Amino acid sequence: MKIALLGTGFGQAHAAVYATRDDVDEVIVFGRTTAKLRKIADEFGFATTTDLDALITDPSVDLVDICLPTHLHADTAVRALEAGKDVLVELPLATSMDDAQRVIDTQRAAGRQVFVDMFSRFSPANVFLREAAADQRYGALLSLEVEGRTALLWPGYDLGLDSLAMDMMHADFDLVTSLLGAPRAVQVTAVEKPGGRGSAAEVVLTYPEAMARCSSSSLMPRPYQMGGGFRATFADAVLELGMRADDTNRGTSQLTEYTDQEQRRIDLPGAAPYAQMIDHVLACLAGREKNRIDPVGALEALRLTLDVSHRLTTPQVAHQS
Incomplete structure (x- = not known):
């Protein structure tokens, strides 16, 4: 399992969970600020990059975990799905119901899984x-x-x-x-x-x-x-x-x-909810569980x-x- 973790703010909470897992082979963290990337690299030993396009389209990446500012969630999820990736999106999924539906439509067309961090x-x-x-x-x-x-x-x-x-x-x-x-x-x-x-x-x-x-x-x-x-x-x-x-x-x-x-x-x-949520995501990707935090189920909230x-x-x- 190779994960692209996007974001150095709330992404630190996800990074802390990934760092404890034996079934995650590699995590690459995207960010815009060199100092924040260096902090994550020093703390968790993860590779870092400032090239978002290259990371999303990297054929060896299995899951794109989006912890960017909220207004970027939907567009980034769509880009990752179109690149053939499964996607985990930090709350909330989108800043409009239209954007949320766009993610759902793209997911169905791509045949990939999307998880919303309803931790x-x-x-x-x-x-x-x-x-x-x-x-x-x-x-x-x-x-x-x-x-x-x-x-x-x-x-x-x-x-x-x-x-x-x-x-x-x-x-x-x-x-x-x-x-x-x-x-x-x-x-x-x-x-x-x-x-x-x-x-x-x-x-x-x-x-x-x-x-x-x-x-x-x-x-x-x-x-x-x-x-x-x-x-x-x-x-x-x-x-x-x-x-x-x-x-x-x-x-x-x-x-x-x-x-x-x-x-x-x-x-x-x-149990720690964030760790349990990531347990569930990785179990779904391995075919052991069915997605309980899909985008459709997040729409009412x-x-x-x-x-x-x-x-x-x-x-x-x-x-x-």
């Missing part, structure tokens, strides 16, 4: 929640509250209101839409630091028989790193997750079940993310502090 689907707590909702073990899901907080940990990601939904809230919207579907109504409030380096938003989603709230903040000091969780209120129980993690999503989490009879800690596997992103960049929604 949160591999979180053990999220898997437990999805299964609990699917088998109705606690009755109907009435309310879902999801919260994420982070410092500005990745070079090039300022997470102002112009990017907060696309680069931070998308995974939360994927969880909500997978459990409750498309919302009937959406309300958004937000605040941003001057200069757009850091922001916070709260999104309330209304459903016929349920509600959801997604709260995200990139206003944390750097030592805070990342934190958050969810609270899922069912007819007969509450599931509550608390999580802390670093910039590679390694950390600790605690899922607790509350019923009228007891409070119970739920033991979960200690992308549609909501684009809607919220538009609202966040509307002047009436946000104010500076």
Whole structure:
């Protein structure tokens, strides 16, 4: 397996996973900044290049992993597919529904596989929640509250209101839409630091028989790193997750079940979602699993993310502090 890893910002999180794998023979990292490429080469021992065209068209490359700025995702995915490569795209897939569909159409024509880094689907707590909702073990899901907080940990990601939904809230919207579907109504409030380096938003989603709230903040000091969780209120129980993690999503989490009879800690596997996601991608490429993070399955969450992103960049929604 030879992987072309595009991007030196969030691509560092993917690089850290590839560096631990025995089934990845070679990783070549593309970037535009020599100093950042040198840092990755020194840390992981990977080869680097500033020639994107040569890397995408290299016949020995099996997978193109796209961790470039979001507005480049769709065009780069299409180029890689047309070059006969399988593709992994960091969240979100595209900056418009038309571009997302263009990737899907190109994938079908090329006969290749495309994976969207819906890493949160591999979180053990999220898997437990999805299964609990699917088998109705606690009755109907009435309310879902999801919260994420982070410092500005990745070079090039300022997470102002112009990017907060696309680069931070998308995974939360994927969880909500997978459990409750498309919302009937959406309300958004937000605040941003001057200069757009850091922001916070709260999104309330209304459903016929349920509600959801997604709260995200990139206003944390750097030592805070990342934190958050969810609270899922069912007819007969509450599931509550608390999580802390670093910039590679390694950390600790605690899922607790509350019923009228007891409070119970739920033991979960200690799996890292990014590593699990890449496990799944490589297993699919080896023919051992079927793709569970394909672009079609990412469309509903992308549609909501684009809607919220538009609202966040509307002047009436946000104010500076």
